[in-house]
Amino acid sequence: MKEMKMKKLYIPFLAFGIMLISTSLLSQTEKKEDLRIKQEASMGAQFVSGDQRSSKFYEYRDVPNDFIFDMFRLSLQKKDTYFLFDAEKIRQDDARYTFNLGTYGKYDLSFVNEKTPHRFSFEGKTLYIETAPGDFRLADPIRIAAENAQNDTEARSFISGFLAGAHSIDLELLRNKSTLDFTYHPIVPVSLNLKVSRELRNGTRPLGAPLGSRNIQELPEPIDYKTTNMDVHVEYTKNWGTIRAGSNVSLFENDVQVLLWDSPFRITDMNRNSARGRSSLPPSNTAFHFYLNGFFRMLKTTRLNGSVSLGSFSQNESLLPYTINSALTADYAGALESPAETANAKAHISSINLSISSKLMKNTYLSAGFRYYDFANKTRILDLEGGYGQYDYRWVDDQLTMEPLSFTRSRLYANVFFNLLKNAGFNIGYDISGIERKGHAHEETSESKEEDKSTEGTFKASVDTHLNDWILLRLSYVKAKREWSLEGIRDIYLPDFKFKRFFQADRDRDGLNMLVDLSFVENFSLTLTYMLGKDRYPNSEYGLLKDDFQSYSLDLSYAFSKVLSLYAFYTYEIYDGEQASSRSGARAPRDTADDWTAALKDKVDTFGSGLNSTFLDGRLHLNVSYTYSKTAFTSDFYSPPGGRPDVAENFDKDLDTTILHIFATSIQWKMIDSLSLVIGYWYEQYELRDVIRNYWGVDYLELGGSIYLGALEPDYKYHVGYLKLLWSW
């Protein structure tokens, strides 16, 4: 309690101290010539009240119920030299601090430290104790008793009895990123830039940890990541063009690469029931690129753009053994060993882009180019001849060969732009893009290693016109056709089973975008937009068959006078997908009665309105805004009778619906030129109606032998009020 009081006192004292020191220091220097000093500070008190604590409200932000010191800005300028210190949300979990120093046209040095929370749930609970990073243990007596139970039902019931004693865990992640950015112009055509950032990510997030298909233990995955990125480049600019050469390095370090956990049901290993589970977490890795970018003015009206990049991704972390279950050595003697000491994984990456932009004739322009990207996976191929350990549960003696996936993307495009009429531009373009894949596998096939290519031709046309002062029209149309190289040549499955992965399958695409901006009356603007997207997979009878969307929006803004302006917007979107599946698949005996289809729809309404007003000769500002967003996800399943499934049982309500209301208002009163008082209020309400997410609980032992974290994100209604003083001097 005493600590809390001290903490509360700390913030206003800190604020007062900074302002006092900076004011007294600067008042001495202010007398010197040409030094311009600006300071701003905002501090006050914030009151937060909610019906229940929800991680969703705090997902990416900190909303303290406390004294707040939400801004301090100090700007010094002498001739062309400047210094800026900008602090936002001081001492909060989402704070941002910026230091900036430089001389215009000479150099600029900035340092930014930014924190971003990501809260998953305040509700999570677990029986596990993390004895070392990534090592989750359960008390031995529980496991012994469960192992000795007469049957599964008794074991589950026994474990279930302990779950009331599960302890709370904090499921959140904090990103803390510091970035140093230095730009130097030693002489006019040359600039050098160095950018270094280091981000620490610490916390936990929910992760499934299965020990068999009916024994899923959800755990708080420990996150201890460090990412260091560095980019350095030099740029040279002359009348003939610009050239930039540089390189970047990215180092990702994960301090916890192994997840270990106890089975609640056993303390000794056995075939088809492991005492422990072990999984790998993301390996540390490195990326490197060297690049050369630039453009050249070849003729007065023609320029050539280009970029070349060479690089690599690599990681060589230790490999875990196939399994932790010692009982599986009976099936494969090497089950407790690794197939190799380290991963030896690497990929070579290269890209080339070339484009030309040219004025062909008066009011006619051409833009054309070529793009190429190659991901050549050079990871060492491992032959896992003995099979593998499935879930640490059982040994599967299927021979596996790890085949590295490589791909090459290419794109050839041309656009012609006509400016035939005054204030009207027409654009027509065509591009051919492709992705060539090597080394991936279609499971269930013996000849699984393939090479294939998806090639897409896209026609684009657009019109952008300011017909007159009060109407702006933007219209664009896209038609694309994608073809898969293996279509009709070789069926992956049985000849009558027309199934392809949707991201590589034949596809017909149509798209239309329209925006009309009308300003009939001075200070009035009405914007209408319409978007349509249609994807069809004409040669697929299973998997994704259709993926459409439409969006309508309306925006209004009107400034009645200098003292009052209003705005409102509404957007309606509908996402409409259809897919089909076959329970019996390509296996014989294949039965189409096992098929089923799903029509899935997301419907979204987003509405907002607000006003900005100024009274008393600009001394009083009022802002009011309201936003509403509702999303509903519905499904419609069908299955012909007689198969497996027999008939589809549709959900009797939407699978999920979320509603968000945000109302905010503030009044700012400028008491004197350097001091303003701000009083504000903000209300936020979130509702989630989900067939499962409202019911996430810890105990699902009765249903399948699993224990979850119960990481709910409950509905909330939060009221936030604040009173702040804004100084500028």
Add this chain to the structure above:
Amino acid sequence: MTKSSLSSSDEKSMKPKDLVLAVFLFLVLSLLSVPHTAASQRAAVDDCVSCHEEQVMSFKDSIHGKKGFEMLAGRACETCHGPGMEHVNSDGDPEKIRSFDRMNPGEKSETCLFCHDKGDRMYWIGSSHNLRGLACQECHSIHSPKSKEALLSAEDGYSVCFRCHKQKASQFYRASHHPIREGKMTCADCHNPHGTESPRLISSQPINEKCYECHAEKRGPFLWEHQPVREDCTICHDPHGTNHFKMVKTRLPYLCQRCHADGGHPSGLYDQSQIESRRFFNRSCTNCHTAIHGTNHPSGHTFLR
């Protein structure tokens, strides 16, 4: 062509020193032909202030004021608006000065590119925004900027983008979104609106390399790779926001079943009767297939480890 005609032609061919002389003469003539503005055509800043005080003062306070007034250009307002004396002498006739209101988008941008045709703007010419007839002034306001940085005509970068990209504006209100409306990201963290060499104005190529900047743990390479994950994160995720867990495009297990529709447990029907199935409940498929982005585990070929 005969041998004699060749030798005759060689005798008459231009010698190197003639070529140098010709180039020199061309350059001198080119320089002489460049229209020079006489000092008498120029106006002083004080002349501009007398009618446009608000604009001149805001300009002086901006970064352009520092560079334009005191450093590079030295011509103040005339750097962009051209010689102003005729405009002054004609009592402010707008026809007598380079007024941006009368320029087409290309001319407006060309004025800015005179200095800014480099750095992150080097691919503006031929970019999608350029070809759709946008000018720099659609997003930037030189005289009345609203943002702390980049002289934007709205307080936040995303507000500028959302003027046209209405659907994207709506998406950031979804339950699962990147922290744009919380002020922790801007559109420019992923896109370069001034033009890129990659599609969709993504500021790296391909899109996955942009995602890896913040999600480096997904980069690998891994011993076992999930093909769509390696190819393109947006096959499964919509980074602008969705109503589904982890910004996936549709709810699990149906998202996975867009590809895994070919038999066995992945192609089962998860309807109301399956509501408590471990394959539908909680994280659905990823209750078990936890390492869906790729794994280093030797037994991880179906991403269970």
